[in-house]
Amino acid sequence: DIVMTQSPDSLAVSLGERATINCKSSQSVLYSSNNKNYLAWYQQKPGQPPKLLIYWASTRESGVPDRFSGSGSGTDFTLTISSLQAEDVAVYYCQQYYSTPRGYTFGQGTKLEIK
Amino acid sequence: QVQLQESGPGLVKPSETLSLTCTVSGGSISSYYWSWIRQPPGKGLEWIGYIYYSGSTNYNPSLKSRVTISVDTSKNQFSLKLSSVTAADTAVYYCARGPRYCTNGVCYSGPFDPWGQGTLVTVSS
Numbered sequence: 273d274i275v276m277t278q279s280p281d282s283l284a285v286s287l288g289e290r291a292t293i294n295c296k297s298s299q300s301v302l303y304s305s306n307n308k309n310y311l312a313w314y315q316q317k318p319g320q321p322p323k324l325l326i327y328w329a330s331t332r333e334s335g336v337p338d339r340f341s342g343s344g345s346g347t348d349f350t351l352t353i354s355s356l357q358a359e360d361v362a363v364y365y366c367q368q369y370y371s372t373p374r375g376y377t378f379g380q381g382t383k384l385e386i387k
Numbered sequence: 388q389v390q391l392q393e394s395g396p397g398l399v400k401p402s403e404t405l406s407l408t409c410t411v412s413g414g415s416i417s418s419y420y421w422s423w424i425r426q427p428p429g430k431g432l433e434w435i436g437y438i439y440y441s442g443s444t445n446y447n448p449s450l451k452s453r454v455t456i457s458v459d460t461s462k463n464q465f466s467l468k469l470s471s472v473t474a475a476d477t478a479v480y481y482c483a484r485g486p487r488y489c490t491n492g493v494c495y496s497g498p499f500d501p502w503g504q505g506t507l508v509t510v511s512s
Binding site: 310312314320321322323324327333365367369370375376377378379380381 | 422431432434447481483485486499500504505
């Protein structure tokens with residue numbers, strides 16, 4: 273299995289400040305034939321399903337505010353919120369869609385709160 | 388846009404079979420892969436398995452012996468059966484589109500999107 277490990281487990285950031293969440297995969301999720309990283313980021317608010325924010329590690333989903341950005345390649349990835357808004361309080365998950373048949377695995381989640 | 392809605396019993400007895408259905412609206416179930424994903428209360432996300440509209444499946448090896456996913460294209464629905472459940476199977480169960488997408492006969496991996504709202508299934512006597 274590809275194990276996805278996020279850090280930190282929780283994070284408190286002041287409104288308007290930058291929030292950074294890291295995700296590390298136990299093996300590369302970069303597919304050499306197309307040079308794409310098979311990595312997505314989701315946001316989950318209480319009582320709601322996960323919402324896709326970023327795919328291919330850095331492509332923002334339509335309608336997602338541009339304060340959200342994704343970066344990284346291979347095994348190390350970062351989700352950055354450039355200026356934290358109150359509505360960004362949520363749990364954030366990374367997920368790899370590179371590996372089968374062992375499955376599609378998620379990180380353990382990072383809880384983002386307001387300081 | 389495509390919307391997904393899970394339905395099924397919210398309470399299942401230990402050792403019995405959990406059965407859920409996902410209804411897809413706003414688009415055809417054809418030409419896409421569809422997944423079940425679960426989330427125990429207060430915990431993270433676990434992919435259970437997927438089905439292609441043609442009926443081909445792939446399951447999480449950790450659950451493979453107990454899982455069956457089927458599709459009914461005439462109803463635009465796909466279903467999950469999980470047998471021999473225990474309290475450890477208590478979770479919110481989500482259906483989602485993905486993780487493979489096909490265009491002009493070429494399929495590629497992608498994220499899960501969109502997701503249903505989820506349904507809580509409790510395993511208890």
